[in-house]
Amino acid sequence: MPDATLTISDRIQQKLDDLTRAERQLAHSILENYPASGLGPLAALARDAQVSVPTVARMVQKLGFKGYPEFQAELREELRAKAKSPIAKHDTWADGAPSGHMLNRFTDAVIDNIRHTLGQINPAAFDEACDLVADKARHLYIVGGRITHTLAEYLFLHMQVIRPNLTHIQSTSNTWPHHLLDISEGDVVVVFDVRRYENNTLKLAEMAHAKGAKLILFTDQWRSPIHQLADISFSSRIVVPSAWDSAATTLLLIETMISTVQNLNWDETKARMEELEDMFDQTKLFRKFT
Amino acid sequence: MPDATLTISDRIQQKLDDLTRAERQLAHSILENYPASGLGPLAALARDAQVSVPTVARMVQKLGFKGYPEFQAELREELRAKAKSPIAKHDTWADGAPSGHMLNRFTDAVIDNIRHTLGQINPAAFDEACDLVADKARHLYIVGGRITHTLAEYLFLHMQVIRPNLTHIQSTSNTWPHHLLDISEGDVVVVFDVRRYENNTLKLAEMAHAKGAKLILFTDQWRSPIHQLADISFSSRIVVPSAWDSAATTLLLIETMISTVQNLNWDETKARMEELEDMFDQTKLFRKFT
């Protein structure tokens, strides 16, 4: 009988390196919705993980159990113990860390930010923004400031694969007036501006607005002054137990936008993506022979 | 097929009056430590409740199941559903958008990713990593790949304020071997590498490891090959309903790290931050937050 102080989940993760390809595949499947999947019949688990039945049997033995039934018995025992233990420890995010640990406090705050932000968002406006960003006829400019340029670049890198005709502008650089010359009516400018709102970014937005560009703004709950010019703006809650603000919620919105735009342009993107896949495969091959 | 909105526990309690003596005995045994006992073999359940095997079989049918295995299947399904949403009784995050809207689907996935990731993280390892990153005696290198360099830069920008003596390396650039010359034993290298793991990044990590640097790795659930070299690694779940992966969870970890490191160095950081504020004010590059 294996060590009782470690959960099966812990032990799987610990052994993850010693496992073979199929076993690792299985391990992830078990962890995926733990412990439910492990409590079903062996064959079902094998099917879900797309491995053969004996692979499952072999791995449970590797984990130190005599057989699958013994493995299940301990899984049930874990479940018993967990249900019995006080609920206080139950609602923390990082198991084994006190609820006052930064990991738990921070995560609480971020989840709360997400909930608030999504609760206030206007889905129609979001869809409209995605349509604009997806429109390949319009040139797309993506603008970020001192910190937010990382978010801007994240959006830019993905859009680069999805559509042509786009530019990343860093408002802190002094080259942006050059880009502005090319902006014409109907172009789309996505601007990131969160508190410690930046003068440069505001100027840029004003001028783009004057030239008749569509402005989409990602800002915080207090809203950058740019929001008065913007056609569509999204404000995220960014407060966390830190001297800094959180960009996690804004990133969530950006990623959702990427996914939505991708879907809108799927027919054309597909080819671009597959090309990219090929490149990755080549990289893999390259690694194999070195 | 029984009603899906009611849990088995609910249904047993509802039927409690219609049950016979032995069945009631069994029912209480099931509820005693729910749902663990129901997930074992039928015979074990019968023994624990001190009733005969056929009694169990009969009652399960009385509850509307075709047989014991079907009963267990639903029990597992309940467990799955319960594990998924300790927070998210929210079916829809964005009010006014259908639950199938990308905003809701994506947010669901990200919350789930966060829950999984935090559940598997080792708080002690996290604290240790923060200590290393906070140690100003060690030079800090931050390394990112094609996409992840945005995350790396996000960490870099904040660390720049918190501590001196750090470098941002982009593994896709060809200048990184240059930086490698300066790495010495005891230095700390924070590496970002998520799937579509990059050969350049691996090479860099190997060489830094060979020079005796401490390696801290941020990767995904399948883990970059670098994790075998890394002193500490963190794996985030990154799957979302998109052709791309999500960086949101990794960003959450980074931000938590920033905040923790900030607190560790607070005395010295405070001065740096104020100095920075002054510089911003003087150059009038940034507006003061009101």
Add this chain to the structure above:
DNA sequence: TCCATCATGATAAATTTTTCACAATTCTGT
């Protein structure tokens, strides 16, 4: 008190599940 009805349990049959032995495949180092 006796019979009819229902609940319960023992046993056996049927089915499912697990384990084992061996073959095919993939990977690794020369």
Add this chain to the structure above:
DNA sequence: ACAGAATTGTGAAAAATTTATCATGATGGA
């Protein structure tokens, strides 16, 4: 490119679990 080792899968045997059958005991009303 090859041989040897390790990994993975296939199919059959063994073990277990579940279901069905039937006998026994209990209960309650005439």
